[in-house]
Amino acid sequence: MKIPETTADLQQTLGKEMxxxxxxxxxxxxxxxxxxxxxxxxxxxxxxxxAGTSADVFRQLRAHRFDIILSDYLLEDERDSQQLLEELRAQQLLPRSTVFIVITSERAYHNVVSVAELAPDDYLVKPFTAHELNVRLARALHRKRFFAQLYEHLDNGAYVEALGTCERLIRQDSGFRFDALRFKGEILNTLGSHAEAQRVYQQVLAQRAVPWARMGLAMALRGQQQMSEAEAFGQSLIDDFPEFIAAYDFLAEVQEEVGKLPEAQEVLQRAAMISPNNSARQRMVGDVAARNQDLQAAERAYGKVLQRRRNSSLRDIDDYTNLSRVMLDRGHTTAARLVTEELRRDWRGNQQGEFAALVMESLCANKEGEPAKAKRAVEKALILHEALKDEGRSAAVSEKLALDLAHACLVTGDEKNAREIVRRIAAENHENRIMIAQVQSIYAKTGKAADGQALLAQVGREIVELNNRGVLAARRGDVEGSVKLLMEAAERVPNLQFLVNATKAIFTLLERKGWDPVLARRGIRFLQLAQAREMRNPKVVSARELYQRVARKYGVATVPFNASRTLRGKGSFP
Known part of the structure; x- marks a missing residue:
C-alpha cells in the first residue's frame, strides 16, 4: 500500500469512506x-x-465512536486539550483508530512541547487554511487505515498476532515501514524479547538517527539488565534531543533502580520544567522527592498535581493525601489540616473520601498532641475500612493510603490492626522495593524499626513457602495438585507472582486436559488481577498469550483486555 503523494491522491484513495x-x-x-x-x-x-465543554466531550464519546476528533488547545475553565487527552486515554474512551488533532494558537515553548509529548496524531497552529487541514487529516486517516488490523490485535492484547501483522506490514511497499518497525520493537520489548528488540532498533539506527529508536534500544538494554549501558543511552538521548521528554522518565527509572535517587529526582524535575502541564510526571517528581527526603520539592510537586487535577476526571484521593502526608512530615500541620478539609469537602458523600479524611485527620491530631482525638478518628476510619471491605470496595483504597492507616494505628497504639494491614500489603508487594521501603518508613517514624524488619522477614518466609508448595507439586508431575495449590496461594496472597503462576498453571492444565469453563473463569480473573497490578510486565503478557492460545485451540472467544494502552507513552508510537 503505497502512500499517495498528493492530497488529491489521498482523497481518491479514501474514496467514499469519507x-x-x-x-x-x-x-x-x-x-x-x-x-x-x-x-x-x-x-x-x-x-x-x-462539543463546547469537556462534559459534552465525555457525553459524546460514551454515546458514539468517532473517526476524527479536532480539539482546540484551550478549553473551558482554564482546562486544555492535554488534560482532555490524558483523561480520555485513562478512561479508555479514545480508540487507537480515532484521529485526534490538537488545534492551537499557543506558541509558547512549554505548551508546544506539552502537546507533542502526549502524542496526538497531529497538531495545527492557528491560523491554518482548509488545505492544510485537508492534507494533515487525509494523511492521518490513511495511516489509521494502514495499521487497522494491528490496532485491533493490540486492543485485544494479542501481541503474538500483532507481531505477525507487523512483519507483514514491514514487507509491504509503503511509506510506513519505519512506523511498523517501531511497533515491532515496542511489542518485542513488551513481550520480554529484548535481544530481538535490540536488533530491530539497531537496524533502524543504521538507516536513521531517530530518537525513538535510541529510546527503544535503551529499553532493550535495560531489559537485559545492562543497566550502565541503558543509563548511558538515556543520558546521551537527553543531551542530543532535549525535547524528547520520555527519555527523562526512562533515565530517572534506571537511575532509581540502580540506587541513584538524587540523580533521578533531578532528571524528572528537568522534564517537569520543560513540560510543566503533565500531572502524571509531577506526581512522579513528588514520589521520588519524598523517597529522597527532599520534602520541600515533594510538597511543591504534589501541590501542582492537586491544582492540575482538581476539576478533572483524573482527580484522585491520593492527590490530597500525598500532599497532606508530606506537609505533616515537614511539620506543616495546619496546612495538612486544610488539605484534609478540602479532601472531605471535594469528596463529600464518597465513602473512600471520608475514610481518607479520617486517616489524615488522625495523623494531624497526633502531630498536634491530641492523642484522644487521633484515636477517635482512626477508630472511625477502621470501621469505615471494614465497611468498604464488606462491600467489596477495599480495592478502591490505594496501598499508600492503607499504609497511612497502618501508620495512624501505630501512633495510637493499635499495633494489632497495623500489623494486619502491613502483612497484607507486604505480602502482595514483596518484590516491590518502593512499597517495602514505605513499610519500613512508617515503623521507623514510630520508633519500631526492628518490629517492621521482623514482620517483613516473616512475610518473606511465608511467601517463599507458599510458592514452593505449588512449584514442587508441578515438578513431581502432579499438575492438578499444583494448580490447586497455586490457586489457593493466589486467593490468599494476590501478588503479581502468585497471580501469574496460578493463571499459567490453569491454562497449561486446560491445554492438556480440555476446556473447563469454570476453571477458565478463575484463570481469567487471576489474569485480570495481575494486569491491574502491572499490565506491561512481561510475565503478565506471557500469561495472557498462553490464555489466548489455549482459548483459540478450543474455539473459545477470548476476553478483550484493552491492552493497547500498554504501548502508549514512554516514547511509544501513537
Missing amino acids: SSKRALLIDRYPNARTSLRMMLSAMGVGLIDN
Missing part, C-alpha cells in the same frame, strides 16, 4: 466550530458533532 466518517469538533466558540464544520464538509465527512 462520507461514513464521524467527527467531533471541540471548541468553546460556536463560530470556530462552524468554520471547522465547513472545512470537514468540503472534505466529504458525513457526520459532524459539536
Whole structure:
C-alpha cells in the first residue's frame, strides 16, 4: 500500500469512506466550530458533532465512536486539550483508530512541547487554511487505515498476532515501514524479547538517527539488565534531543533502580520544567522527592498535581493525601489540616473520601498532641475500612493510603490492626522495593524499626513457602495438585507472582486436559488481577498469550483486555 503523494491522491484513495466518517469538533466558540464544520464538509465527512465543554466531550464519546476528533488547545475553565487527552486515554474512551488533532494558537515553548509529548496524531497552529487541514487529516486517516488490523490485535492484547501483522506490514511497499518497525520493537520489548528488540532498533539506527529508536534500544538494554549501558543511552538521548521528554522518565527509572535517587529526582524535575502541564510526571517528581527526603520539592510537586487535577476526571484521593502526608512530615500541620478539609469537602458523600479524611485527620491530631482525638478518628476510619471491605470496595483504597492507616494505628497504639494491614500489603508487594521501603518508613517514624524488619522477614518466609508448595507439586508431575495449590496461594496472597503462576498453571492444565469453563473463569480473573497490578510486565503478557492460545485451540472467544494502552507513552508510537 503505497502512500499517495498528493492530497488529491489521498482523497481518491479514501474514496467514499469519507462520507461514513464521524467527527467531533471541540471548541468553546460556536463560530470556530462552524468554520471547522465547513472545512470537514468540503472534505466529504458525513457526520459532524459539536462539543463546547469537556462534559459534552465525555457525553459524546460514551454515546458514539468517532473517526476524527479536532480539539482546540484551550478549553473551558482554564482546562486544555492535554488534560482532555490524558483523561480520555485513562478512561479508555479514545480508540487507537480515532484521529485526534490538537488545534492551537499557543506558541509558547512549554505548551508546544506539552502537546507533542502526549502524542496526538497531529497538531495545527492557528491560523491554518482548509488545505492544510485537508492534507494533515487525509494523511492521518490513511495511516489509521494502514495499521487497522494491528490496532485491533493490540486492543485485544494479542501481541503474538500483532507481531505477525507487523512483519507483514514491514514487507509491504509503503511509506510506513519505519512506523511498523517501531511497533515491532515496542511489542518485542513488551513481550520480554529484548535481544530481538535490540536488533530491530539497531537496524533502524543504521538507516536513521531517530530518537525513538535510541529510546527503544535503551529499553532493550535495560531489559537485559545492562543497566550502565541503558543509563548511558538515556543520558546521551537527553543531551542530543532535549525535547524528547520520555527519555527523562526512562533515565530517572534506571537511575532509581540502580540506587541513584538524587540523580533521578533531578532528571524528572528537568522534564517537569520543560513540560510543566503533565500531572502524571509531577506526581512522579513528588514520589521520588519524598523517597529522597527532599520534602520541600515533594510538597511543591504534589501541590501542582492537586491544582492540575482538581476539576478533572483524573482527580484522585491520593492527590490530597500525598500532599497532606508530606506537609505533616515537614511539620506543616495546619496546612495538612486544610488539605484534609478540602479532601472531605471535594469528596463529600464518597465513602473512600471520608475514610481518607479520617486517616489524615488522625495523623494531624497526633502531630498536634491530641492523642484522644487521633484515636477517635482512626477508630472511625477502621470501621469505615471494614465497611468498604464488606462491600467489596477495599480495592478502591490505594496501598499508600492503607499504609497511612497502618501508620495512624501505630501512633495510637493499635499495633494489632497495623500489623494486619502491613502483612497484607507486604505480602502482595514483596518484590516491590518502593512499597517495602514505605513499610519500613512508617515503623521507623514510630520508633519500631526492628518490629517492621521482623514482620517483613516473616512475610518473606511465608511467601517463599507458599510458592514452593505449588512449584514442587508441578515438578513431581502432579499438575492438578499444583494448580490447586497455586490457586489457593493466589486467593490468599494476590501478588503479581502468585497471580501469574496460578493463571499459567490453569491454562497449561486446560491445554492438556480440555476446556473447563469454570476453571477458565478463575484463570481469567487471576489474569485480570495481575494486569491491574502491572499490565506491561512481561510475565503478565506471557500469561495472557498462553490464555489466548489455549482459548483459540478450543474455539473459545477470548476476553478483550484493552491492552493497547500498554504501548502508549514512554516514547511509544501513537
